[in-house]
Amino acid sequence: MKRTLLAAALCCALPVLATPGRSTQEIIDTAPADAWRTPNPANLLYMQLDKGTVVFELAPDFAPEHVAQVKLLAQQHFWDGLSVYRVQDNYVAQFGDPNAEDKTKAKPLPPESKALPAEFTRPLAGLAFTALPDKDGWAKQVGFADGFAVANDDKNAWLTHCYGVLGSGRDNPPDSSNGAELYVVIGQSPRYLDRNITLVGRVVHGMELLSSLPRGTNNNAGYAGYYNSPAEYTPIKNIRLGSEVPESERLALQIMKTDSPAFAEMVESRRNRSGDWFVRTAGYTDVCNISVPSRVQR
Amino acid sequence: MKRTLLAAALCCALPVLATPGRSTQEIIDTAPADAWRTPNPANLLYMQLDKGTVVFELAPDFAPEHVAQVKLLAQQHFWDGLSVYRVQDNYVAQFGDPNAEDKTKAKPLPPESKALPAEFTRPLAGLAFTALPDKDGWAKQVGFADGFAVANDDKNAWLTHCYGVLGSGRDNPPDSSNGAELYVVIGQSPRYLDRNITLVGRVVHGMELLSSLPRGTNNNAGYAGYYNSPAEYTPIKNIRLGSEVPESERLALQIMKTDSPAFAEMVESRRNRSGDWFVRTAGYTDVCNISVPSRVQR
Numbered sequence A, B: 001m002k003r004t005l006l007a008a009a010l011c012c013a014l015p016v017l018a019t020p021g022r023s024t025q026e027i028i029d030t031a032p033a034d035a036w037r038t039p040n041p042a043n044l045l046y047m048q049l050d051k052g053t054v055v056f057e058l059a060p061d062f063a064p065e066h067v068a069q070v071k072l073l074a075q076q077h078f079w080d081g082l083s084v085y086r087v088q089d090n091y092v093a094q095f096g097d098p099n100a101e102d103k104t105k106a107k108p109l110p111p112e113s114k115a116l117p118a119e120f121t122r123p124l125a126g127l128a129f130t131a132l133p134d135k136d137g138w139a140k141q142v143g144f145a146d147g148f149a150v151a152n153d154d155k156n157a158w159l160t161h162c163y164g165v166l167g168s169g170r171d172n173p174p175d176s177s178n179g180a181e182l183y184v185v186i187g188q189s190p191r192y193l194d195r196n197i198t199l200v201g202r203v204v205h206g207m208e209l210l211s212s213l214p215r216g217t218n219n220n221a222g223y224a225g226y227y228n229s230p231a232e233y234t235p236i237k238n239i240r241l242g243s244e245v246p247e248s249e250r251l252a253l254q255i256m257k258t259d260s261p262a263f264a265e266m267v268e269s270r271r272n273r274s275g276d277w278f279v280r281t282a283g284y285t286d287v288c289n290i291s292v293p294s295r296v297q298r
Helices: A024-030 A064-075 A207-211 A261-271 B024-030 B064-075 B207-211 B261-271
Strands: A044-049 A052-058 A083-087 A092-096 A141-145 A148-152 A156-159 A165-168 A182-185 A198-205 A234-241 A253-256 A294-296 B044-049 B052-058 B083-087 B092-096 B141-145 B148-152 B156-159 B165-168 B182-185 B198-205 B234-241 B253-256 B294-296
Touching: A024 A261, A052 A064, A052 A207, A064 A198, A064 A234, A156 A198, A198 A207, A198 A253, A198 A294, A253 A261, B024 B261, B052 B064, B052 B207, B064 B198, B064 B234, B156 B198, B198 B207, B198 B253, B198 B294, B253 B261
Parallel strands: none
Antiparallel strands: A044 A052, A044 A234, A052 A198, A083 A092, A083 A234, A092 A182, A141 A148, A148 A156, A165 A182, A165 A198, A253 A294, B044 B052, B044 B234, B052 B198, B083 B092, B083 B234, B092 B182, B141 B148, B148 B156, B165 B182, B165 B198, B253 B294
């Protein structure tokens, strides 16, 4: 009988490893200190739910105006007391003001809020981009930039819709998002959204608090995943900018540098799996199959 | 203000559609009767959890010996009172006997159980395969066969590790699975598992009951996602073969035929999204971004 089913399929150490590759977990565990960076707390969002803390890292290099608005909203405590009001299976968890659509009930944005442009792409030039050699069906090239999964077409670059990415919902006009109604990808990467909506960051801690929420069953309006009543919402206690969280309450987060040798070795360990469990290695990876490691220093 | 955020990104109808494409939901809603098939109840598994019913369609064309064993286990009520004992975020929910590894506690398999071979691939010849034109990074060709996402290398074919697929855990020897410890993919498709483990079917109803389970936090043994105590397990009330569920309790399930014109049009609607929301269509789809429609006739 066996319990170590799928053992080598995990991100984790195997007791017996075939040469030459080291396991992903071993690479992470032994990565030198300079393979890690401490994210700037001014670029982190701490979201407090009843069951714990979700931390997002924002991406000002990709969506500077959206990120400025998100920071303003956090500083103004806009989301406090609002909720996760939509969770569609294999798609997104969406949070903010459940009454955003109803002008008579919507929570007003801070008066300093500015109209936001569509920030779907940015120039590739000037971006510290590390390419993957692996082909991608959705874009000319994919890789990573400072912890974020990125695609490009030689001229422009954009964040990709991988698991855990944070985006800003919009209406039909491309410039119609206000930075207040955010969504997180909780399923198979919906890459068809790439370059259609502004991505503002990604989850670096506590993802499971969003991905395990009950799915909404109200699909009547043609939009799936909404809850039927406010009683089903997940309340947001508060969302704070990391730099405004008391230091004693901050997590000592570190994120692996995606331009480090350790990360390159880790990607290779995903592309060609080591260990006695695998009978075939793929020799390939999808950019969304690479989870950029983060850790909390204790 | 807006609530219809991400509206067109859904699988669902938009009030205003641009020509020429019809929306995915419109295609599904208007698909003719002959675009649907009623699965053979002898190939369905009904899993009763406290919160509802999960239904799996088994794939005897791909894993005949495993499917025979799974049917035997269901007929013998093997899983009744067992549990979902592992849920790893962005990976799998695994169920069966939490004590499978402990010979002194493990629930004995029925004496009729046979040793199972590795059923990682089958010949492409003889399979009613509908290819996608879209390139795939993991396999020479991908497409569908009778409701299942499939890859092939011109000679052999195999089920792909897309969201909702059902597999049979194994230990290091390729022929070490016993059909009793099963897992369901609940995140980004782990295609690197393809041809390394036997897939036996997929979820066709109630997926959200598995994907929204709390994630296990016991990673101590190097295997992530296990629960720390039996109190965290999700009990399985029972698992029955569809043909042994009383007719009054069966769901009138239908699954879209993946060789039908309606399905082809639906795939095209995912590849090139219609509606006023999209500013760019991908002109591409990943096989795992296509959810084969199923419905319950009322």
